[in-house]
Amino acid sequence: MSSTSYKYQTSPLPSRAQSPSSNLGSTTVPLSYRTGSPLPTPAAHRHDCMTAAAKRYRYLRRLLKFRQMDFEFAAWQMVYLFISPQKVYRNFQYRKQTKAQFARDDPAFVVLLCFWLCVTSVGFALVLKLSLWSFLRFLVYTVCVDTLAAGIIVATVLWSITNHYMIKPTCRDQDVEWGYAFDVHLNAYFPPLIILHFFQLFFYHVFISQEWFVSLLFGNLLWLFAIGYYIYITFLGYSALPILHRARVFLYALPVLMVLLLVSLVVRVNLCRVLMNFYHYRVL
Template identity: 35%
Template sequence: MNPHISLPRQHGGPANFGGTPPTRGETIRMPRFFKRLFKFPQMDFEMAIWEMTSLIIAPKKVFRSIYYHTKNTWHRPDPSFTYLLSAFLLLTSLAWGLAYADGFGGTVKITLVFIFIHFIGLSLLASTIAYFLVGRLLGPGVPGLPGRRRQGLFAQPGESDPLEFGYCFDVSIRAFFPVWVFLYVIQFLLMPVIARDYWVSLFFGNTLYLLAFGYYTIVMFLGYNALPFLHHTELLLSPIVVLAILWFASLFGFSLPRHLAPILWAGAKLRKHV
């Protein structure tokens, strides 16, 4: 696939969630993201599939290529990626439910938890944290030091290049995709092997978590590094050091798949034969 791509402008308009910035005396309009929430014919699912493929093979291309100013916003008001990943989570939740849940009600519970708590809920939480911390600590300031800048959910007259909550959400949901691949798909397929009492199983199982959360950190970094008005974004890579230390310590007997598998986050239990 080679979708048509517009290049970013280096200086954009006010912060919003994909809405058109209001002029003086004009009320704030509903963000375009919400306006397009159920307009499926207008969604670019082809671009969403291209993004997902690139997030695993070459994640830098995603933010370097598709994030551009559309009516003065860095946020891309197209929920196609959210819908597509939710559909994939639906399929994987059914697989986890059939394998480990007790009955139809347990499978429904796992499906709701996977989509609305693991994916949407954690992405909103990560977006909120990044929105308040990244914009304040990594904005322009004294050369060589983290700066501080103002940001807002919606447009503020006279401001330029603020950090948008919509963009933070864009980054968070895309960072979740590698987590889905490693922990919801690959881990499910390998669970009967990696959850056994062998050191090799321990090594490969725990390495899946290192790859998943390491990829998550890298995608988050690339997302904010693509914004020209943020500085010192390399600080966002620092959790990788902590993850590597925890991964090494876990090799001495703590099996992450047996204690942190997504099915356990949903309140279900791994069956004894695993």
């Protein structure tokens, strides 16, 4: 083959899709991240992956650049977290193949999540009849404490557990990104936010807050669906990582959740009313 024809050939070079034995000691993307993909190593792939600090800096810097955010795609993810969360995590795998990281590099999802927090906080202010000052306090608590602070704590705990106890023996040289653990939490947090902070507001005064058993059952079932969504989406998030095993351990919480629902019905604890009272007294 002449040098001219070799220069302009369109098929990928054989060295871009190496066998497992020939990848030992190479700097290409680990095969555990590319299993089942017919694609060669992306042309934009960085062989020298950025440090965690560099990724955080780039992510925070993009928070101020709204024109560079893909809000349409972030909204698509929010919709599919309800109807088909597997497709959302499939996209995370594509990001690993093209950008050498699982975690989001676009803060559009976080911005839209904060928007929904503002919307639901207005709804709570109307239901609880909060003053303007109480509403602002409630909004700050919801965004800074309930979402960001709690999310950082939960993501850090799960990040530590997965890296210490769930890494496959053949993948000890790799680890779960903290940013991905935080993304998993935000993904799992969004459906409960809509169910408990938005959907239930339309039924609270007229139905859920009543003393009827059917009202108690309906309100507590909302909690069951919300927490069940969180557990299932968290399971999907960590089972999507090829370097982890035993991800089914997250699903063990579902039977416990059913038991807690039965206990709440027996002792007649209206969980939605407990949530409302907690928010009401916290902002007074």
